[in-house]
Amino acid sequence: MTPPINLSPGERVAWNRTAGLTWLWPVGAVLTIAGVVVTVLAGDSTAAYVGVPLGVALVIVGTVRVNVDASGVSVAPVVAPFVRRRIPLDQIENAWAKRTTLTELHGFGYRIQPGRHAVALRPGDALWLKLKSGREFVVTTDDAASAAGLIEALLRRDEDMRSL
Template sequence: MSHPHDAGKRTVWYRSQFSSWMIAVGVVLAIALVVIAAIDAPYRTVSLVLLLAAAAFLVTGGIKVTVSSHGVTVASALVPFLRRRIPIERIVHASARWTRPLEVGGWGYRWKPGLSAVSLREGDALWLELVRGTHFVITVDDAQTAAELVNQHLPGAGEGR
């Protein structure tokens, strides 16, 4: 039973997750490519194009995950406007379980038929079953709390679901 003072309150779960090796690779690669571009004119164009690889490591090496009554959002910690939002209406069920990167296609932002993931490490992960029969997975600490909150916000959750 909710308390009258709780009427305007919203529960939000928030976590950040970082992969130190992905960030380190991104930084070292970026520095090396900029140095090569600066000192070796014949490789300048190639080096600058390869900076996209360094950027990919940096953009996906740290994430911020938010769960609210609106749904789940996972955003890059470095470039927050790069995000994936899953509205609560598109989620059928949420669960948490130990997940290995190879189970979801590797490290970083992954896609394979029926499954998308943001995987930074082996460990606790939030698994979202979506209405179209696919899954979205985010490796993040305390995924069980996130899953419980998602399930509380699902349409029909207060009806004995």
């Protein structure tokens, strides 16, 4: 379990990081452009049906922004921020950080598994959330310990406010 950070009553705090793989953007862009060029030059739309959607998907999922504040946790692609996963603070039971492998999360990308959803863009530091529903949510990001500590502090502060 990650220890909470110290928060003063009423203190407003937020944590955010951009997480992703820098090579996905250029690969996605090349695939998209190649699909269009091959379609135009060869007159065969097969390249567009394969290259363009794959390239666009790589660009969209290649980098996400992870935010933690008093409202909870949100994860959104940098190039498509309207496609956002929000987890309100009142749905989180606890949070912790740990080193995680892609094998542990069953692969790369947005992973849906029994009891767990994950945004897995690389191995390493990850923010783990245990939700009150019993499910887990995981996102790989640098400095996950600070995010987990902030969530724990916000949860503790909410508990203290309810007990007054």
